[in-house]
Amino acid sequence: MTKTPRDPHFEARVRDSFARQRAMATLGITMGRVVPGEVDLEVPYREDLTQQHGFLHAGVIATMADSACGYAAFSLMAADVGVLSVEFKINLLAPARGQRFVARARVLRAGRTLSVCAADVVAVDGTQETAIAALQATIMAIAGRADVQH
Amino acid sequence: MTKTPRDPHFEARVRDSFARQRAMATLGITMGRVVPGEVDLEVPYREDLTQQHGFLHAGVIATMADSACGYAAFSLMAADVGVLSVEFKINLLAPARGQRFVARARVLRAGRTLSVCAADVVAVDGTQETAIAALQATIMAIAGRADVQH
Amino acid sequence: MTKTPRDPHFEARVRDSFARQRAMATLGITMGRVVPGEVDLEVPYREDLTQQHGFLHAGVIATMADSACGYAAFSLMAADVGVLSVEFKINLLAPARGQRFVARARVLRAGRTLSVCAADVVAVDGTQETAIAALQATIMAIAGRADVQH
Amino acid sequence: MTKTPRDPHFEARVRDSFARQRAMATLGITMGRVVPGEVDLEVPYREDLTQQHGFLHAGVIATMADSACGYAAFSLMAADVGVLSVEFKINLLAPARGQRFVARARVLRAGRTLSVCAADVVAVDGTQETAIAALQATIMAIAGRADVQH
Numbered sequence: 001m002t003k004t005p006r007d008p009h010f011e012a013r014v015r016d017s018f019a020r021q022r023a024m025a026t027l028g029i030t031m032g033r034v035v036p037g038e039v040d041l042e043v044p045y046r047e048d049l050t051q052q053h054g055f056l057h058a059g060v061i062a063t064m065a066d067s068a069c070g071y072a073a074f075s076l077m078a079a080d081v082g083v084l085s086v087e088f089k090i091n092l093l094a095p096a097r098g099q100r101f102v103a104r105a106r107v108l109r110a111g112r113t114l115s116v117c118a119a120d121v122v123a124v125d126g127t128q129e130t131a132i133a134a135l136q137a138t139i140m141a142i143a144g145r146a147d148v149q150h
Numbered sequence: 151m152t153k154t155p156r157d158p159h160f161e162a163r164v165r166d167s168f169a170r171q172r173a174m175a176t177l178g179i180t181m182g183r184v185v186p187g188e189v190d191l192e193v194p195y196r197e198d199l200t201q202q203h204g205f206l207h208a209g210v211i212a213t214m215a216d217s218a219c220g221y222a223a224f225s226l227m228a229a230d231v232g233v234l235s236v237e238f239k240i241n242l243l244a245p246a247r248g249q250r251f252v253a254r255a256r257v258l259r260a261g262r263t264l265s266v267c268a269a270d271v272v273a274v275d276g277t278q279e280t281a282i283a284a285l286q287a288t289i290m291a292i293a294g295r296a297d298v299q300h
Numbered sequence: 301m302t303k304t305p306r307d308p309h310f311e312a313r314v315r316d317s318f319a320r321q322r323a324m325a326t327l328g329i330t331m332g333r334v335v336p337g338e339v340d341l342e343v344p345y346r347e348d349l350t351q352q353h354g355f356l357h358a359g360v361i362a363t364m365a366d367s368a369c370g371y372a373a374f375s376l377m378a379a380d381v382g383v384l385s386v387e388f389k390i391n392l393l394a395p396a397r398g399q400r401f402v403a404r405a406r407v408l409r410a411g412r413t414l415s416v417c418a419a420d421v422v423a424v425d426g427t428q429e430t431a432i433a434a435l436q437a438t439i440m441a442i443a444g445r446a447d448v449q450h
Numbered sequence: 451m452t453k454t455p456r457d458p459h460f461e462a463r464v465r466d467s468f469a470r471q472r473a474m475a476t477l478g479i480t481m482g483r484v485v486p487g488e489v490d491l492e493v494p495y496r497e498d499l500t501q502q503h504g505f506l507h508a509g510v511i512a513t514m515a516d517s518a519c520g521y522a523a524f525s526l527m528a529a530d531v532g533v534l535s536v537e538f539k540i541n542l543l544a545p546a547r548g549q550r551f552v553a554r555a556r557v558l559r560a561g562r563t564l565s566v567c568a569a570d571v572v573a574v575d576g577t578q579e580t581a582i583a584a585l586q587a588t589i590m591a592i593a594g595r596a597d598v599q600h
Contacts, residue, residue: 023207026198048176051217053298057173058235059213066209067201085208086414087438089239089389089539091566091586093559095297108584109543113413114386114440116541118584134558134568136541136586138387138438140414147245148203236564237588239389239539241416241436243409258434259393263563264536264590266391268434284408284418286391286436288537288588290564323507326498348476351517353598357473358535359516363509367501385508389539395597447545448503 003107005036007079014039014071021067029064031071037107039071044100056096058133061103061121065090065135068105069117073139076110081141082148086114088137096132098123103135115139153257155186157229164189164221171217179214181221187257189221194250206246208283211253211271215240215285218255219267223289226260231291232298236264238287246282248273253285265289303407305336307379314339314371321367329364331371337407339371344400356396358433361403361421365390365435368405369417373439376410381441382448386414388437396432398423403435415439453557455486457529464489464521471517479514481521487557489521494550506546508583511553511571515540515585518555519567523589526560531591532598536564538587546582548573553585565589 007013011034018024018031024041027049032040041064043049043056051057066088074083105119121133142148157163161184168174168181174191177199182190191214193199193206201207216238224233255269271283292298307313311334318324318331324341327349332340341364343349343356351357366388374383405419421433442448457463461484468474468481474491477499482490491514493499493506501507516538524533555569571583592598 017202020202021200021207022197023199023201023210047172049173050171051173052167052170053232053234057171057213057217058238059209059216060173062212062216062238063207063209066212067207082203084203084245085242087239087241087387087416087436088208088212089237089586091237091558091588092235093566095234108541108581116387116543116584131558134566134586136387136539136584138541237537237566239436241408241438243416258391258431266393266434266537281408284416284436286389286434286537288391317502320502321500321507322497323499323501323510348472350472352467352470353532353534357471357513357517358538359509359513360473362512362516362538363507366509366512367507382503384503384545385542387539387541388508388512389537391537392535395534 003037005076010036010075013079014075017074018071027060027063034075037072037076039068039075039105041068041103042100045098056101058092061096061101061133062090065103065119065121065133066137068103068119069135069137070139072105072107072117073115076107077141081143084140084142084148086138086140088135090133090135092133094130094132096123098125100124113141153187155226160186160225163229164225167224168221177210177213184225187222187226189218189225189255191218191253192250195248206251208242211246211251211283212240215253215269215271215283216287218253218269219287220289222255222257222267223265226257227291231293234290234292234298236288236290238285240283240285242283244280244282246273248275250274263291303337305376310336310375313379314375318371327360327363334375337372337376339368339375339405341368341403342400345398356401358392361396361401361433362390365403365419365421365433366437368403368419369435369437370439372405372407372417373415376407377441381443384440384442384448386438386440388435390433390435392433394430394432396423398425400424413441453487455526460486460525463529464525467524468521477510477513484525487522487526489518489525489555491518491553492550495548506551508542511546511551511583512540515553515569515571515583516587518553518569519587520589522555522557522567523565526557527591531593534590534592534598536588536590538585540583540585542583544580544582546573548575550574563591
């Protein structure tokens with residue numbers, strides 16, 4: 001697997017695309033580190049995103065981890081393609097309890113059409129990190145479709 | 151697999167628990183049909199929940215489908231347990247384009263500790279339905295833990 | 301989703317390809333029903349394929365269900381492509397106890413490049429069937445590669 | 451997550467249980483390294499375990515990786531429980547081409563009832579290793595059931 005980006009402007013392209021994801025702003029998810037094949041996203045604890053026991057909803061964790069995977073794959077792709085998630089799978093290791101939550105995604109396989117990524121999600125409380133989820137995703141590069149760009 | 155609920159008041163218990171999921175209100179997800187072992191959830195299209203191409207974010211679809219599975223399992227459980235998602239897997243069959251989206255979950259296996267559920271998600275446009283996602287989830291019954299009730 | 305096969309000779313093509321899967325013969329897996337978008341595979345109980353408790357190994361069940369999905373997808377594809385599994389996920393609903401085991405696969409989405417399939421696996425004991433597994437798989441059509449044909 | 455085994459004789463218990471998996475001998479899968487929370491399994495290339503293009507069948511890779519995960523979890527469990535796979539998910543990164551294949555499993559979360567494990571599978575050709583699969587699995591500890599021991 002090469003970690004050399006096909007597009008030297010990959011970081012701007014990743015951050016621009018992320019900024020167009022309206023759901024990220026609504027959920028309060030922000031982008032951290034972006035390097036070729038690796039992207040971090042982060043979300044603070046918010047009471048209005050909890051499930052019935054007061055933990056952050058597993059779906060919000062999955063949304064963040066899936067997006068981190070999509071952008072990790074996107075960072076290695078050519079400048080003229082868009083990406084869509086094909087599928088993802090998440091194991092929830094512990095309830096999402098903490099001040100904030102960080103998803104760290106990395107590309108396991110960077111293919112021309114399909115990429116496979118993994119993300120680890122941790123809960124952060126003060127200086128302590130607890131692993132709360134592990135996600136694996138398949139991301140597809142889409143070229144030449146007007147409705148799926150960047 | 152029995153579809154006889156252990157708790158005759160299963161529907162009230164399901165709807166009460168759902169009403170305490172703050173994330174559902176924030177995302178605009180509402181509960182439809184509740185029968186033993188089957189629960190439907192629904193969300194309208196909302197621009198502020200889209201991904202970069204203007205489709206509803208796959209994470210929102212996954213959040214809804216996972217919650218539908220959790221409540222399908224919960225509907226068959228005893229009155230004194232809570233539920234947590236152990237894991238789920240989603241295949242995205244088509245971009246989430248439409249006026250509204252419905253997740254229909256059913257229990258495949260109702261175990262004492264673990265239940266397995268599947269959800270189909272469709273996009274609805276006028277009278278037309280398009281399959282957009284299929285999810286499989288493992289849901290765990292939690293008894294005797296103060297932080298995981300109902 | 302159309303269930304019209306692109307290749308009128310789909311059944312012969314499916315059965316020929318299956319006959320070339322050496323692993324199927326070694327494991328004793330045979331092909332049953334083949335219709336457009338649906339394929340059944342079957343394996344008898346065999347002591348030499350058990351796990352440590354004497355149940356048929358979950359991996360053998362997964363192998364059979366994944367192959368059934370691959371051929372269900374293959375049945376709808378053009379005559380000149382080969383297929384590879386991209387990923388699959390299996391939930392084991394009950395231990396594989398019985399005289400024989402049948403995987404019934406169906407296509408959920410038949411795409412030009414990617415197809416999504418689901419398989420249910422049952423254990424058969426006399427006239428009784430018990431659901432033992434549910435699998436979801438992504439299958440990729442491969443064209444123009446000498447090492448991946450049919 | 452603690453990597454301290456509950457049972458000081460974990461290695462003998464793991465190897466004894468593996469030796470009772472008849473499917474492993476039939477498929478030619480052998481056990482390598484066993485440390486607390488980590489287990490390696492290995493299989494040579496065998497023509498009679500191939501799929502239609504001559505690669506080792508993905509199901510055999512999945513069988514090996516799932517078993518490696520099961521034993522990684524088992525290595526951290528108490529002496530009197532048995533294990534069953536609840537579910538697993540595998541992404542196939544490249545066709546299984548090589549002289550031999552090694553699955554390296556590690557525990558991500560060691561719970562009293564449920565453990566979550568991940569396995570990486572590589573193809574080995576001479577001195578070169580190629581990543582061919584990544585698997586995530588949920589393993590359940592079973593106590594007090596006569597049919598599920600060790």
